[in-house]
Amino acid sequence: MDEDHTLSESAAEAVHLAAVLAHIDRPIVLVGMMGVGKTSLGRRLAALLGVPFVDADDEIEKAAHMPIPDIFATYGEAFFREGERRVIARLLGENTPGDAIKGLKLPHAGNGKAGLKVLSTGGGAFVNDATRELILARGIAVWLDAELETLVDRTARKGNRPLLKTGNPREILSNLKSSREPFYSQAPIKVMSGNVPHSRTLASLMVSLDEWLDAHGAKG
Numbered sequence: 001m002d003e004d005h006t007l008s009e010s011a012a013e014a015v016h017l018a019a020v021l022a023h024i025d026r027p028i029v030l031v032g033m034m035g036v037g038k039t040s041l042g043r044r045l046a047a048l049l050g051v052p053f054v055d056a057d058d059e060i061e062k063a064a065h066m067p068i069p070d071i072f073a074t075y076g077e078a079f080f081r082e083g084e085r086r087v088i089a090r091l092l093g094e095n096t097p098g099d100a101i102k103g104l105k106l107p108h109a110g111n112g113k114a115g116l117k118v119l120s121t122g123g124g125a126f127v128n129d130a131t132r133e134l135i136l137a138r139g140i141a142v143w144l145d146a147e148l149e150t151l152v153d154r155t156a157r158k159g160n161r162p163l164l165k166t167g168n169p170r171e172i173l174s175n176l177k178s179s180r181e182p183f184y185s186q187a188p189i190k191v192m193s194g195n196v197p198h199s200r201t202l203a204s205l206m207v208s209l210d211e212w213l214d215a216h217g218a219k220g
Ligand SMILES: Nc1ncnc2c1ncn2[C@@H]1O[C@H](COP(=O)(O)OP(=O)(O)O)[C@@H](O)[C@H]1O
Pocket: 032, 033, 034, 035, 036, 037, 038, 039, 040, 041, 120, 154, 155, 157, 193, 194, 195, 196, 197, 198, 201
């Protein structure tokens, strides 16, 4: 059994996938600290649901024609944050029905509902007031959270996060984690991204999403 098959099986077993899909009418937006798994889990969630996946950082790089470390080095963080805000506004505004099924080669065709997609944000996006308000108004925000040690481990794998280059990564992550928690906690759904395979975190996310849809009268 390959990893993708296992992944789909366990997450799909956790909830009735079709019931969840039928009741989501907005983008699912992953927020949380760098290294928590927003990009990698977002891609898997989109594949499972059969909807498009988009990563805000990738879109910023495409728009700026340069990698994120170069944007920070050349123009600074404030410029990056403004680009991030504009890109996310565009991604959450593009809610045309065709958007949900464009160019898919995925196990499910998607249900063609307006705006159905998974959007993974960069760790600082939800801290910006305008960006957070937009995400809360137009999407279903999911806070992916993890222990500090997990974040330290996972961010050490790639040297592409400029904010971690300015000092001791553990200290920077610890400070950012405390200062950002009041913002992340405004997301209606929280999922722990523990030291377990992606498939387990994906299954927890599906269960939490299903419970939230039930509690908010979107189902039943
Ligand atoms: N649940 C998980 N189990 C194991 N590794 C993970 C998990 N989630 C993320 N990772 C790994 O951690 C690293 C950072 O993940 P990424 O998706 O880029 O995080 P983010 O977008 O939140 O910064 C990647 O190498 C990814 O494969």
